[in-house]
Amino acid sequence: MTPPETPIVKEQKRSRLPKSARAGGTLHGGPLAYAILAVFMIVSLFPLVWTAIAASRDNQRLAENPPPFWFGSNLFKNLEIAWKDANLGEAFLNTTIVAGTSAVTIVVLSTIAGFAFAKLRFKGRNALMLVVIGTMMIPPQLSIIPLYMMVAKLDWTDQLQAVIFPSLVSAFGVFFMRQYLLQALPDEVIEAARVDGASSWRVVWHVVFPAARPAMAVLGMLMFVQAWNDFLWPFLVLTQTGNPTVQVAVAGLGRGYTPDQSLIMAGALLGTLPLLLVFAIFGKQIVGGIMQGAVKG
């Protein structure tokens, strides 16, 4: 995925311009810019760091003034108890299955549909694309009541497929892959494959998938994050004792009558760590993906 480029302007022409002409991508940030960013970064990261601090204390310390600012000694003990109490091992497995299935399916279906919308001519293409864009505007939550009836009727309550099936498609995914393939896949390559006698499916397999691989990876990560963090629907159809996802399990930690705050924080930390790890490793690609999906509409 190519990051949006900042236009390169010749230095000579540049030097005659007032300094303010170089705003918007080419002006160097001064100390003030870094200071503002640093403040904002601290605000962004502080609740996460503090989750770890609170998870490393005991409940009593959290009910004192001032609140703790540094780590205590109970981190691993609390993580262990939270892991067991909230049944997090099973929850992690469940969430991985749900988010993995949903991400892979969305990526494959979005790629072939996006390819058709980007590169093939067929009747009704523009109208259907408008439908795709329109569905991005419908919040999926408005469908939860019949979905719940369906799940109840099929006896899928507490079963993972109740969460998986409604999350297998994404209009955003189709739109995203279409935008990518419009530029990333030259028509000549498809033509060449067609001249060689390849059927449409062979073109998809041997030309489109390889060309779309970077975008597929990014879309897969975005959809994995989204499915991992989904709350409302899993909360409705899965119980804490049945087949909880991580979010349902973590939310359950906060629901007792005398909740142990340090344990809740340990659970919240455990529920967030895997994604923070993903962000630490693939952060650049995820950022590029979000920015790619945002422009060129």
Next chain:
Amino acid sequence: MATRSDIAASPVKGGAAPGRAPGSRSADKDDKRRAKLSRRWQRDARWSPYAFVSPFFLLFAAFGLFPLIYTGWASLHQVELTAPTDMNWVGLKNYTRIFDDDFFWNAAQNTLTIGIISTVPQLMIAMGIAHILNYKLRASTFWRVAMLAPYATSIAAATLVFVLLFGRDYGMINWALGAVGIDPIGWQDDKWPGQIAVSTIIIWRWTGYNALIYLAAMQAIPQDLYESAALDGASRWRQFLHVTLPSLRPTILFTVVVSTIGASQVFGEPLLFDPNKGASGGAEHQFQTLGLYLYEQGWVNQHLGRASAIAWTMFAILIVIGLINQLISRRLRASS
């Protein structure tokens, strides 16, 4: 749009293979084979696009469109959670029932105010951050990823952390306020503090994400617009007002629509921010949103029909917002 690859030359393999005299039997056979292949190829070219897009539309129809319509149907019935298949026709009674309910109007109002106090600051801060990120910076990727960290946090985890931070007696925020001489605030007990706290969680999670969207749009603005503005003597601030903002109008509209849809759906934050973790959104329903009210009617009071009526009311509101958005963007396009 250059998308005519599918009407490229017929892809018959070995069509120009050497050693076949015209008129010979093998050439005849070859012609037939060619015709057959060509027919198959045409059929393939004609129908495969539909095969490619149909999985999306089938799944969307089954799990998106059908349930949406069925929600409308269910809203005209009395349906109980305990027996979701028994439906008694009641006409518009569910609608009149919820419109008569003070808690519906309370929830609608809360959704609106939480929507405004979470969306407006969020997008304004995002714009400022995007502007700074658009400078040439050292370690620019690092800053962008750090901004996005809250996006990796789930609603459940984020809300539970903020519950502690906003705690009345031992929360860090009241402690910090106390340090500058402000009395403790009952974030979970009072109306405006509760709504501000819930909005804070939303702002915290989504500002970095929106900043990246604005940044992407800013980087697409042609450089010479700034140069000519500067030659005309425009200050940096005026350049921002007269070049950046107008160029960003479609993106701003997009983020406003997406945030509005998000705001109309707020559910997890007020649910988990409630000290009793109930569906009422605080003891006095002070931060109960429409999403939470829907859940309360459907899953706590077990009236799925009434919950469906709420869902469709929300849908209608969103359509109105969508139409207004359409109108605004058309006017903007006409004026530019």
